[in-house]
Amino acid sequence: MIKFFPLFFFITSSALFSQGGTISGMVQDDKGKPLAGANVILKNTVLGAATDDQGNYIIHKIPVGKPYQLTVMYIGHRTVTRDVLLQEGEVLTADFIMKQSLIDLDEIVVSASFSERKKRAQASPITVISQDELRRLPLRSVDEVLSGKVPGGYANLPHRPGQNNYAFTLRGGTSGAGRPLGDVKIYVDGVELLGFDVQSNPGITDFIDPSDIEKIEIVRGPMGSTLHGANAQSGIIHIFTKRGSGSRKTVMRMKIARKNTAAPILKDYKGNDNVVGQELSFSLSGRSSSDISYNLGANRTVDEEVMPSNGKNIELLKLHGALNARIGSAKIDIKTFQSWGEQGFISNLFHLLKYQEERGWTDAPGHWADSVSDGSIKYYKPGFSLNFTQNFNPNWYQTLIIGNDTRQSLYRKWGSSGSGSYLKHDWNRTTMNYFWHLKKKFPNLVELDVTAGLQRTQSSNVRLSGTVDEAKDQYYYDDFENGSLVDQSNSNMGYYAEAVLGYQERMFLTVGERMEENEYFGRDYGRHFSPRLGLSYIWELGNLICKTRAAWGSGGINPPQAMQALPSESSYNINIGNPNLRPERQSGYEVGGDFYIGDNFFLEVTYFDQLFLDGIQNDPSIDDPATLKQEYWYINFGEIINK
Template sequence: MSALYRFWKYGGGILILCLIATQMVGAQETRRTYTITGTVTDAKSGEALVGANVTLRGTSAGASADRDGKYTILATLSPGPYRVAHSFVGYKTKVVDVQLGQGAMVEVGKVSLEEDLLQIQEVVVTGTGSATEKDRLGNSVATLAGSRVADAYAPTLDAALVGKIAGAQVQQNSGTPGGGVSVRLRGTSTISASAEPLYIIDGVIVDNSSNELVNLGGYVGNRVADLNPNDVERIEVVKGAAAAALYGSRANNGVIQIFTKRGQLGTPRIMYRTQAGMGEIRKTYEVNMSPYDKPPSDNTRKQVTRTDYQEDIFRTAYQYENHLSMSGGNENTKYYVSGTQTSEQGIVNATDYQKINFRANLDQFVNSWLKLAAGANYVYSYTSRVPNGGIVGGEGVITNFAFQPNWFDLQPNAEGKYPVPPFAGFANQLEVMDVWTAPLRVNRFIGSLQFTATPLSRLSLEYRVGYDQYRENANREIPVGSSAGYLTGFSQQATQDVLQLNNDVTATHSYIMDDFGFTTVGGFSHSYYEGTRIIASVRDLIPVSTILSSGATATAAEYREKRVIYGSFLQETVGYQEKLYLTGALRVDGASTFGEDDRFQLFPKASLSYVLSNEEWWGETFGSALNRFKFRVAWGQSGGQPAGTYDRFSVYNQQSNSNRPGLVNSVLLGNQNLKPERMTEIEVGADFGLFNDRVSIEATYYEKQVKDLLLQRTLPPSTGFSGILDNVGELENKGFELLVKGVVWNDDVLQWITSFTASQNKNKVTKLYGPAFAAANSFGISRVAEGEALGFFYGTKYLRQADGSLLLDALGRPQRNPVAEKLGDPNPDYILAFINEFQVYKNLTVYVQFDGMLGQDVFNFTRRILETPAFGNGKEYEKELNGELPVGYFNNRRTVFEEYVEDGSFVKLRELSIGYLMDNDFTQGLGLRNLQVRLIGRNLFSIDDYSGYDPEINAAAQSTLVRGFDWSTVPLPRTWILSLTLNL
């Protein structure tokens, strides 16, 4: 530890000394003040590109283009050759060489930029320390324009990412409004902790917990749902070890950084968007409509009337949203403000989601070398929920559609009292929807403040403070007299308070010497997390009222946590002739969650990018057929935090004796040597441009080895403990990612851009300290075992004959082989997306996105319960009732879990969007710049062989291990939305 500690302690000081030293070297030369001017325009239209960014490479000097596209850079520099880079979002960067000599005035002239239709020349900042062109990176960073997020009209920001990022498995786990999305970047890299990536907004780490405050059967939303897709300017996704240098011990799951919109130069722009839509269930189960309750052989058989209770559960759900934003600014001050109000019904009765979102972003130059950027975001949401997904508990609405025989009349009597259904312990789903309530309220504020200083021409300093604070308040209220175990009523209130505070200081120094360019980035970060959870509940309520004080028997619990993480890093990038870039970085992290002796952890990384097409011989050899070729390789290590904040402590629990409070040690021994889960990743890739960048290809292969995985290791009971959380497991993810984009057609009439992404990931647990185990809340189906993928399905199969057909018993019923075996794997083999964008005459736009996952299995527990004779609501069971199949056929079949593991492969028409932009005399007459009408369809159809509602959902929500588990979970609705956007 001491060496790391010394690095940590003195690294920053040494860095600053180095920077000052190089600055002094520069200062010894004769320096002059230059005024560099020029104009930036659009190559196609010739219009000025207002706000285009112009920088003098190797220095921190730069300027923005004004309303006329003109820019002026004032810089004090040594004479010599310099390169002026002109860039603008959505355009290809153009570099112009200038010679600074005797004259103080240097005119660059008119520089026209070409549209970058395939986003080839992007500048990214995530995981790189400072803004870096993609060409220089040794690792792949996926980027996504904000408009793609807002125009997806997805229920949440993260749900909008589905199919849009190669190598990301984005899965909306439930169709319930209010969130519930899992994101896996290059597979799952942990067993005991959350596998969700780290989310960052404008440099500030924000919380994305899935706080299961009250038990709704397994369903829980995640807090990225609070963010407003309309405010997104751009998203960067770092999937691999490249994130290590900046996020160290929290980077194992990758990083998603969201940049929000900021003001731009020019007159104030107002955007108003209103939308309304409707959603409906895409597919329902066929139910048992047999006129009899029992098979013909049963002499107690009687006639019954059956109902399809899905008709009482699902509805056409309406939604609307209003969004208003204004942005603008001058050279010194820029602003963006927005407000959004959202209302969305769920397709299950009694569920809905209301959200209000405000944002204000401000950029202010304090003087020529100091800039302030501030952002503030307030969110309030109110979600009405019902239990569903019976993975923990049997009160779900769809759960009871499966459990309660559909010949039983669930409708309330004249007094409004709901009958207690026949299957004990489970609820009357009509009552659950009509009477029980489970609202969730979230109040959240996210703020950031960033100072950027360029005190010296080659040095820029950045200080950022980020603040994320929210209160999530969940209730569960069941009035007295309710069915299903709540005869005396139940009221619960749970509150989660979270405060997250981040401080970052970063220094960037660039220096050019002959053919070499050096960029040094160093920084220090501090991150503080504070969480408090309080859960109180009462039973034995008085009639009518359901607040906490109306109950008699109360229980309460509280849990508090604080986490502190410090980090410092140093990164050096050396570039040679703009074709070869070598980056090396070290980060040291210290976290309160680690044992004292293992507190400081080192994470190194190194990467190489070789742009072969920048070699002089390339153009002669390959020409425009393969006009761009870059080879890259990156290696790095990162860490994963333990799930618990205080796992390093041995604690004592309450145990009273003789009515006196006493303590006994917990059965879990604290681990004083707890350290992060450590991932080592290597990725190799190549980026191509074909036919003068008309086709762009990115291909990456990666291997991730994760060791020191935290698992509960069994201790000999003779130690007085049962286990210890220890760094003992190992797993790996291997895969490739492919992104192909092409301009199929581009003329004045039609622009057609197509993109195809495919990724494959193979996950395998390579070392498990103890025996294989079943994941909690999976009914023993989802398992972890050495040599298998995480959460593979395990259970019993059919007895079969030699030819593979079922071995039936004497009565013709299937039989179970009691030996449990592997039944399937919920992890997809391939994730695919195929997107086509058309633009006709600049006015009509069509966007079509197909995406899907192939090769994954889904455990359909819903079907199992539907065809189980005791409940028998499924269409299949009719065959036993009408004598087509022998009595007991389904009773035998329900014990064979192999039967319910289905191929979950699907391809969905995820998005179909048709827009018409009007910017003519009519709109001008209305005082508008333009107007756009758009019709969007989401999840319109799915090509799959799955027998249930939807192969995409997961009853265990954002669980790390329990995936592909379909048990009465709300499917993703088919949605149609009509939107109108007015730009002023």
């Protein structure tokens, strides 16, 4: 049974200040290069701004007549703070030069707890990849960003040569696949992506342009991902796309690129081994007023196949848009990504024909010489997010995130016999996440930081497949032979809360809990509870800064899928269903330390011990040999220790 819970969300839109002062300026590194995306804030207020592509920022409507601390933070650089005092109507210019540094303990992250917290308060390791790092590298896809930058993580090899890596693995768990040790949940601007979409084309690497990314946060292990609930056993990857510009100037950027790849296997197939790829990228950002900014981006790539194919190229078009507004004490971010793609089919057997010729094979299967099938794979992938944050005061705010991720794909393949295969697949996932965040300072430098909220996701999966006798633009169910129509949906509801008790900005104790409800939990399983504990302590000795940390959590769960729990039948087998399937679970502990020596040396050391329980596996042992179709079901099995 699906339950609905009332949500009271109060919104005020009155402007806080009708008059005041203004602070503007530029943020650069120690070589004079503008830093885009640096956070400039007035401490203990709700006022702040982010620098644009030229390093400029501006903060309006600042109450005058009292002192402030103006602080600038940027990943990979030392935090800088300056005392300022404004008079009525004054426009103060405050430029900053930031020194590069690997010390990032004061970097604000949100992926572990949803709410904003300094990295020093997190008891689990978090990797942050900044916009500056993205700009320094000649990247074409997100997989190139993550490869080699995340301890204990790697990008999986693509299904076919020439494609981007299709998924990411953290501590044995893989995004979208969940094998062998749980899943990795991926967010874009707070909206949960379709997990099963990431493991196939288009994967996340194919619909987000790296030049549209502001930063990426990666949390590893169930100890750090407890509050995120289902499908986050092995960690979190959170991608934040760019917001609007902080400057009144309109900034346009364009990139034109061409790549040449040597593909020797094509030498005998098309006469040369040169494969060409082209890319055109365009972005536009600016600010129409002091409270409204925007960012637009487009990316078009066309790549030839590196394997023998039916002559179709790999074509991708990606669009990104962002509109950001401030209304009094509220901030509203509206973002969208849209992508279209098409590619043909390749021959995976062409190299075997060469072996047959070179080695004199006489008994090779006849289908090796079949021509490459005609047809294509097309997809359309839209998504959007709405982030609404309202500050009641500098230490108390609430946030509502609503978003959607959709994928529509069409697979049509025609063989030499004239018959064809058809598959139309529509996936959809809607996310709603509401939470509030409160900080309370006590005497003796003690601070309490509390986050509580609820998260709901609704997912659907509609799949139409079968064989057809002729090529048409539109098919109906009666046109198919052995037609199969699958329509599945599920909902997941989570309630979470976490408290962090800090002392002197050095020691932090974390206690958290999430309760999960899912309609595909086993019949008698009920609700799932995921506790979390963490402790971190920072100490200094000369040029050495060390953050020691320890965490325990049992946050990793993966609910059974509808295709596993419910009975179904195909042309060759029967799934009898198992309503008693329990969710896959993972728990464990980790201890480690982050060591900073000066500004230029960093070492992270982590030991983890995780236990994976109730893995879900196909079991054909119940098959009755007397029946024509193979019978099977899904069961829970044993445990796996992951260290």
